[in-house]
Amino acid sequence: MATPGRSARSVLACGEVRTGLLPSFQALDGRAAAQLLRLRADEHVRVSERPNLYALSPEVLTGVDCRLPTSNGAKVRGVGTVIARAALTEGRVLQSTAYFSAPADGPDVRRPWGHYLVRPGVVEPFGKLPEQATADGVLRGGGRGDLDLGMISEGLLAQLVRHPLLDHKAPFKSRRTHLRWAARRTPEGQEPALDRFTLAQDGLRTVELRVPESIPAGAVAGLCEDLALHDWLLTTVVHMLENSRLGAADGPAAVLALRPAVDHLLHLWMPRAHVDRALGHLWDVLEREPGFSRQWENLRQRIRDQLAIQAIPLLHQALSTR
Amino acid sequence: MLIFAASDKGGTGRSVTSANLAYQRALTGDDVCYLDFDFGSPTASAVFDVPDARQAAEDRGLHSYLIGETSEPVRIDVWADTEHRVLRNQPPGAGRLILMPGNLSGGEFATTGENLRRCVDLLLRLNSEFDLIIVDLSAGRSYAVEMALMATAQRELSGIEARWLVFHRWTRQHVEAAAGLVYGKRGILAHGVASGHDEDALRGAIRFVRAAVPDPDSALWSQATPTQSAWMEQCDTELKQLASHHGIGYSQVLGSVPLEPVLQWREQLITDEDVLDSQIATMETWQALSDLAARLTDDKYWEEA
Numbered sequence: 218m219a220t221p222g223r224s225a226r227s228v229l230a231c232g233e234v235r236t237g238l239l240p241s242f243q244a245l246d247g248r249a250a251a252q253l254l255r256l257r258a259d260e261h262v263r264v265s266e267r268p269n270l271y272a273l274s275p276e277v278l279t280g281v282d283c284r285l286p287t288s289n290g291a292k293v294r295g296v297g298t299v300i301a302r303a304a305l306t307e308g309r310v311l312q313s314t315a316y317f318s319a320p321a322d323g324p325d326v327r328r329p330w331g332h333y334l335v336r337p338g339v340v341e342p343f344g345k346l347p348e349q350a351t352a353d354g355v356l357r358g359g360g361r362g363d364l365d366l367g368m369i370s371e372g373l374l375a376q377l378v379r380h381p382l383l384d385h386k387a388p389f390k391s392r393r394t395h396l397r398w399a400a401r402r403t404p405e406g407q408e409p410a411l412d413r414f415t416l417a418q419d420g421l422r423t424v425e426l427r428v429p430e431s432i433p434a435g436a437v438a439g440l441c442e443d444l445a446l447h448d449w450l451l452t453t454v455v456h457m458l459e460n461s462r463l464g465a466a467d468g469p470a471a472v473l474a475l476r477p478a479v480d481h482l483l484h485l486w487m488p489r490a491h492v493d494r495a496l497g498h499l500w501d502v503l504e505r506e507p508g509f510s511r512q513w514e515n516l517r518q519r520i521r522d523q524l525a526i527q528a529i530p531l532l533h534q535a536l537s538t539r
Numbered sequence: 540m541l542i543f544a545a546s547d548k549g550g551t552g553r554s555v556t557s558a559n560l561a562y563q564r565a566l567t568g569d570d571v572c573y574l575d576f577d578f579g580s581p582t583a584s585a586v587f588d589v590p591d592a593r594q595a596a597e598d599r600g601l602h603s604y605l606i607g608e609t610s611e612p613v614r615i616d617v618w619a620d621t622e623h624r625v626l627r628n629q630p631p632g633a634g635r636l637i638l639m640p641g642n643l644s645g646g647e648f649a650t651t652g653e654n655l656r657r658c659v660d661l662l663l664r665l666n667s668e669f670d671l672i673i674v675d676l677s678a679g680r681s682y683a684v685e686m687a688l689m690a691t692a693q694r695e696l697s698g699i700e701a702r703w704l705v706f707h708r709w710t711r712q713h714v715e716a717a718a719g720l721v722y723g724k725r726g727i728l729a730h731g732v733a734s735g736h737d738e739d740a741l742r743g744a745i746r747f748v749r750a751a752v753p754d755p756d757s758a759l760w761s762q763a764t765p766t767q768s769a770w771m772e773q774c775d776t777e778l779k780q781l782a783s784h785h786g787i788g789y790s791q792v793l794g795s796v797p798l799e800p801v802l803q804w805r806e807q808l809i810t811d812e813d814v815l816d817s818q819i820a821t822m823e824t825w826q827a828l829s830d831l832a833a834r835l836t837d838d839k840y841w842e843e844a
Contacts, residue, residue: 387667
């Protein structure tokens, strides 16, 4: 039997991040962000102002005892706790994550809750964990009655959105995205790797990683939050450009439709700002292919060019009425 | 903005008309979500011609969501999933058109506690995503109406504009029933006030839609004898007096939808093709629907009378 408080080696970490615009007319400042994310009275919200305003809530635990999602239909019961936390970037983009780690195997009986409570964020399987099938199952989404990380992170998001600080007068409409991730644990000394990033339908994204055991699951969650944030920015601005009907609609209307991007989104691009140093280089994979920053730079330039073109007639007008 | 569609009785064309409003708004570029809260007799999948929705909604429909059986109510992308020949091609510039179907089965449910919270969460979430959310409520004083009144009275939803459409047919009985549904002892206003709404504000957010109104001047009735025409005119005048007497006169009306066989019998969306190419629907109906759709968000039509 393991010593209390010390977990068996984890072989898998999985999570889901939900990302969306904060439903508030004005962006929240650091103090308001801390107030919003104060999920627990006994722990502080971490707020950092450099290089951008970023607030991270304390972690809350959800006890679970249910089937784990598996891609091959294997029925594995898991018991333990799932960690949920929320982050707010520049007082504008709200994210919530639910994640857990799992050891390779566990006992066939349920232990007293105290056992699970001293291992926050660990879900122990009954018997042996089918690692790959569970990772795939989480990425694909479970069936009815399976552990549902999306439900836990959505629950936290819904709780935050009900906060009296928020007036539900967001400056523009936008869709949320869901990013599901699964990280297989590799032996000490191996380099972390990002194997796959996919865009699925309905705002779903999946990320497959390999991460050495020494890196805590919270750091992996942080990397995935950063990926989800930037993917959401791309998705949202692309949608805004599509809707503005640049070129088809007349000038002022298109500019009006793009204005929220300038006011609220363009300054948010800052990959790896709050990512664990050991994982920051995984961004390089996405920068090469598909080229996140390249696409962003292109979008930003397009918006700026449009605004510049719209300004030319105004300049002429101003000069001619002098 | 939230639009709740209620009706005094069945058969007012509430579902088909409000679905047409959703379609019209999406055509003009709005992102629109249509929620089928007509539990027990969901018709939206037929109106939008998305047969797969019926199956999908069986255990993941709105009713399952509200009672906590599923965390994600199923969403149907109408442009992508419809089998309607015309709707399949999303016109350029059109916004999203999403249907959230109700369950086939399931009727009554508690409108308090967790169920109410889930309803509020859903509306908050959809409001951040869609320009317009149209909620089709079951006829009469139903659980769905009660839930909508309770939800919109919650503090969380107070910042979100909500408007009510009450559909009724243009007959004596329907005029009286519609007035009763809103102003009656157990009507929407009384119930709303009991749930925490401000009476004047709620009253100001309710407008009536006269459905299946025969227009004596329309081509459909051009063959009527002079006696018939005179009789129709007289009935129409009497109904107007009756409506006015019951407090649902002209100033409280957002619009009228003409008596239209396509709406009555086919119960489907009217596309521009139905009007222009096959010409089975009339231009008047198309115009009435598009006027009504525009007035949903035109504050001029919602000012205090």
